[in-house]
Amino acid sequence: MSTYRFGALLAPRRIAVVGAGDRPGSVGRAIIDGLRAGGFSGEIVPVHPREASVDGLACVSRIADLPTPPDLVMIATPPWAVPDIVEEAGRAGAAAAVVLSAHLGHGEAAPLGAARASARRHGLRLIGPDSVGLSVPAHHLNATLLARPPAPGDLALISQSGTVASAIAEWAGRRGVGFSAVMTLGRSADVDVADCLDHFAEDYRTRAIILSLHHVADARKFLSAARAAARAKPVVVLRTGRHDGLDHAPKTHTGALARPGAVYEAAFRRAGILTVDGLDAMFSAVETLGRQRPFPGQRLMIVSNGRGIGALAADGLADRGGALCAPSDETLAALEPVRHGGQANPLDLGIDAVPRDFARALEPLLADRGSDALLAIHVPTARAGARDVAKAVTDTVAMGRAAGRRKPVFAVSIGEDEEIRAIYGRAKIPLFATDADAVDGFLHLVRYREAQDDLMRTPDSLPRDFSPDVATARAVVEQALAEGRSWLDPNAVAALLAAYRIESVPSTLAPDPDGAAAAAWPLIAAGSTVALKLVSPDVVHKSEVGGVRLGLTSEADVREAAAAMIARVRVMRPDARIAGFAVQPTVRRAQARELIAGLAEDPVFGPVVVFGRGGTAVEVIDDRALALPPLDLALAGELIGRTRVARRLVAYRDVPAADTDAIALTLVKLAQLAADLPAVRELDINPLLADADGVVALDARVRVEVETGPDRRRGNWHPRFAIRPYPAEWERRMMAGDRRILVRPVRPEDEDMFRAFFEQVDPEDVRLRFFAPVRDFSHVFLARLTQLDYSRAIAFVATEEGADESRRMLGAVRLHANANHDTGEFAILVRSDIKGTGLGIALMRMMIDWAGAEGIACVEGDVLSENKAMRAVCQHLGFEEHPAPDEPGLIKVRLRVGEIGGS
Structure with a gap:
């Protein structure tokens, strides 16, 4: 339903409060108090079966008794009563309802399911349950349980958590930061984050959007709305529960690496929204976005009245990937009268700097084209109080703006107080308590612009000769499913990779040690050593049971190694079925890097492409990055660049650079495989060897599963893709x-x-x-x-x-x-x-x-x-x-x- 009836939800003229008694401290009474405190000028009608009036307002016993339908119904009743109230509100013609009640259970048979069904039947928009309300300061609407009415502003706050929303709103209230709206969604029985993103992306009163969420129910809907909103204005998200574990035991390395928090982060990145990892970082984002618009560039100029505090800020900037600017010679000459020491940036004004010194430094720096933003840091001293420096900074910035110099300015005042905050707040200059917070605030806007650039980046065209053999690949998968197998055997894996032109090491299957020795003989006779690998549908990680031997040089060695594998598996995994052995030539690429590439399945966002450093210790090293398919070459290159192993792919000493284009193309091929073959649930290439000559898959595992129920394919759109692929x-x-x-x-x-x-x-x-x-x-x-x-x-x-x-x-x-x-x-x-x-x-x-x-x-x-x-x-x-x-x-x-x- 998306933004349907949002007009009445956010600008109601008549509000019914169900469960509003005359007892002070009750939830319903608190909503009425909040509406009055916010200055709501419309009609407020308490609904209570036994009260004649509440705080001077005449009550009705039922919503149906109202002569005119309410636009908005606030529900604060026991959970068992909620479905009937929603049904009554829908029949009466109400547009929307906010359920403040909690503990409505789970499933369609619970009160939550019944309330949702009634709301949809009548076209009534439902917020909650577990909501603490909503506020639209421009309309003097404060239908919330917040401690104070939010001030008017241009930030929209959307939160699934009432406590997180309350903390952000309270912090913003003390800082003078205002909101275009505050919406707490609770468990999102109907109105969800995506609906709100769609609305506020087009709301002219909203300049930036702040999100707090724990989970996404509809990945496609969320990502589509998030991508659209992020193209229009900054969107910042704080996700609670980032370290929640997997709800299932992963079968492959890629499955283990694709933890829920990492997949959410990949989804946010793909949408172009910024992530923060705690309330401190969110407060920093709110302070920045509440006072400063996004700007082009990333070069920061730091000015402070002390070398140490300036160096701390510069260190923090470097640690977070930011960049200092280099002032021009002309600017340095103008700074000479106030500059202490030889360093140009950070600029040290000296511990004895007075307010006029800050003004004399900022004047030429505001005009200097070598920087994109300024950070002024002041530590109070006996010679310069914080108030006088704040006045000097804001006056200088105001004169610069009047002259057309709109360069962004950030400020730090150690030991800030209400008066200092007010001075900087009136000047629309973000103020922070520490240098680290200020650097974070600056980088929020830098990262937003970078995300926009990434969203707008034109990818390279795929090679014209890349045309996978989808029919053959599909036949391989369907045959395995028809035989009741959930894991492809090595020959099927090789055929699948070959269909997508991913080079792999040829392999021969042998049923027993003698067969393995016979299969090894042609390789040995040709001068190659042999790699022997156990084949078992029950052993995913062969190395854990000694199921891999490399560099075997004779038939006897192969036979002995195979027998030893069988004996070891019988002890360590007596229940495991042994299908045989895979015999391969040993690959010798001395300068190759071991990588991992593959696909994992996330319960929310569907298929995920995984890339990182490979080898047997892949999960311990945990050097990986994730991306949602579909991918193009630009997105694949960005995925590679987010790993530490990317630094080993460049040339060093006598080792030539690895072919990163070949790696990126392999990742694109895997994403395409995921789109074409929904039955492939996990794919693990480990290691994927990469050097100057390209890439080769040394070992791979593929898990398949029959598509059933609502996951069935619709046309060529993968039923579980969160982002719709090219049609x-x-x-x-x-x-x-x-x-x-x-x-x-x-x-x-x-x-x-x-x-x-x-x-x-x-x-x-x-x-x-x-x-x-x-x-x-x-x-x-x-x-x-x-x-x-x-x-x-x-x-x-x-x-x-x-x-x-x-x-x-x-x-x-x-x-x-x-x-x-x-x-x-x-x-x-x-x-x-x-x-x-x-x-x-x-x-x-x-x-x-x-x-x-x-x-x-x-x-x-x-x-x-x-x-x-x-x-x-x-x-x-x-x-x-x-x-x-x-x-x-x-x-x-x-x-x-x-x-x-x-x-």
Whole structure:
């Protein structure tokens, strides 16, 4: 339901409080007190079966007795009573309800399930249970149990935890930081974090979003909303329970490495939202985002009245991956009268610095182009009190802003008090108690910009010759499932990897020691030593039972090693079935690095790609990074770079650099394998050897499982993918005039093709499409056209097959669904010389077909009234026209999907 009825939820005119008695201290009475303290000007109606009035407000015994339906119902009753109250509120026509009650149980038969069912039946939005309410200061709404009404501001706080929300709100209240809204969701029976993200991403009163969550119930919905919100404004998340353990015993190394906290972190990173690891870090983020907008760049200039405190800040910045700036020679000359020592950054003003020294230092630094932000640190001394320095800093910054110098400034005042906080607060300068907090605050905004850059980065195109043999891979998996096996045997694993062009070591299966010796003879005769590995469906980690022997040089050695393995397994794992032995040539790549790569299955986010340092001690070393598929080469490269082993992949001494492009491509192939084969639940390549010549899989394990129930595949969309992969099933071939045309969904790597397209389109056609002349087709502009969340947007591009690269693109159509996924807005542009070939109508029909397949009931768009060609296409397809209110010259066109006209 997403943002349905959020208007009434967040701006109610009439509120019913159910369970509001006249007893001071009761939850219902506290809600009424909070509404009054917040200045709510609408109607407050207590609902209680035995009270005539509450604190002077007339009571009704039931919601049904109200003459007019309430917009919002606050429920503070015993848990068993909640379902009936929700049902009554829904029947009365209420728009939303907040359940403050706790202990509503689990499952559809419990009070929680019954309340949810009633709410959905009546279209009533439900917050809670276990909520402490919601607040919208701009509307004087404080329907919360918070200690004080939140102040107005432009931060939206969304929290599953009432105590975390209370702590953040209380801290913000003492610091003068305000909110556009505070929403505590509790157990999210209906309204969830994703719904709130969708709303506040478009809320003009909200500049940044603060999240506190413990779990995500619907990974697809959450990630789609989070990615959309993070593109619009900063989103910071604090997750409680980061170190919760796995709820199952992992079968592979990759499964053990994909712990829930690490998977959540990977999901947040993919969405482009910032993570903090505790309340202190969250307070730092709130202080920063409450007073400072994001800015480009990452170079920090530090000014302090002491070398030691400045050095601490610089050390903290370096430890966290930040960068100091290098002031220009001109700036250094201007700083000479106040500069102590020879160091330029941090700039030491000396322990005897007076307020005027801070002003004289900040004046040239605000104008210096060599820095992106300033940090002013003051330790109070007998010569300079904190208040006077704060006044000098804020006055200097104010003069700089008046002169057009909007450089961000952060401040630290050791021993801060209310007066100091007020001085910096009025100046909109983030103030911190320590240098570490200030560095964290600065880096929050730096990381946000970096995340935005990552989201907008154009990936390299995949090699044109990468085309996996999906049919063969699927047959391998289906055969194993048909035989009742959950683990692929070595031959099946090799066939699966070969289908995705992942090189592995050839292997021969042997049933017993004599067979292993016979299989080893050709290798030994050819001059190779032999690797012998136990094959057992019950032994995942062979080395734990002595099931791997390397460098065997004779048949006798192989036979003896195999017999020893059997004896050892019989002692250590008497229940284990022994299927035989895998015989391989020993691989000698002296300069190769041992890596691990594979797939794991997370119960919330589905398949996860795992990469890190490999070997037998992989779980002890725990050098790994995770990413959600699908992957492109840019995302795969970023995944590699987040591990410590990445530093060993570069050249050092006489060891050449490993082929990181080959490693990245392998990770992309694994992500594609996960998309194509939902039955593959875990895949473990360990070790994956990598050197200058490429990569080779030395050993691999693959676990498969039958798809059942709601996990069944829908089209080509993996049923458990949290991020919708490229919808290849929507590729079409058609004719436009005498041209053979390929129409396919847009991919991120299409940016250069779009740039060339816009250079060929008549500027007048561009104006008709964008309603204004467009001269700068920047990377950001083009990235927004080509980097799509297929869960809520699609763009189809038409290219001419066999045409010159610079002339391939002929046109494109785009559809973006709203948050409720019931209406989509379209836009289309066809190359000027292609008009009249029928391509425009074909693209529109394809877009409408997509809308129908996605359950989007209505397609609409804006068309300039002078754009007669586009209006004719819309009329041909059955669109209705309506004048756009308050926008003369603009026509609204609308089509109910399923009512397409034309022929």
